[in-house]
Amino acid sequence: MTFQVSPDQVRTEKPLAGRVALVTGSTSGIGLAVARALAGAGSALVLNGLGRPEEGSSLALSFDDQFGIEAVYSPADMADPTAIAAMMQLASARFGRLDILVNNAGIQHVSPLESFPPAQWDAILAVDLTSAFHTTRLALPGMRERGWGRIINVASAHALVASPFKAAYVAAKHGLLGLTKVTALEAAETGITCNAICPGYVWTPLVEAQIADQARAHSIPREAVIRDVLLANQPNKRFAQVDEIGALAAFLAGDAGASITGAALPVDGGWTAH
Incomplete structure (x- = not known):
């Protein structure tokens, strides 16, 4: 007996089949878990992270082998707008589209405000906030043209509350949540959603x-x-597990997340319920 699989069944089993996602800071930690969750749901991928280019390329090949999807690696420095533009162009050249953007890249420095190194402040704001502005502004035109898109910003509980000695990180994450809300409002009638995941530890x-x-x-x-x-x-x-963040990102990236936009979604064990 021959069994035939309908397109609807394939879509259910691989809800992101035919989509293309870019995840910044995706060679380790939360970003890697998000990339794996999206790949498991069928999305092609642009991976990104600093490190040796051959290691990034090897990681992309492992996604091909494990998930049966096409993946490519970009070593773009998220503090460099020119490198970000080149990464976005890579996605367009390789796949012809970008449907899902996950802004995850981030760095941290802990220091009292009066002795906080200005260079560290500039670096954290560039990577944790400004990079998301650049990727978003470059992704939106294509998403608008196709009438569908998902932008997911991995923020932090520190987008909602503050802690001492983390001035730049808290400022950047609060700013990222503000950018999330503005993006959601500007794209509200276009089939594009934008949300922030706010993990605790x-x-x-x-x-x-x-x-x-x-x-x-x-x-x-x-x-x-x-x-x-x-x-x-x-x-x-x-501690939350990285796979929990990945699963939430995959949900938001799918059709079931169509009416969730402009939201800050805490994954913080009740931290911000205080």
């Missing part, structure tokens, strides 16, 4: 290293660092 290799550093610095057990330092403001006392 998420389990990544960088967080694991931070736990070890804090334990040494304060001479306290690892468990105490997690509960009483890092997760002090997170009522559920657990």
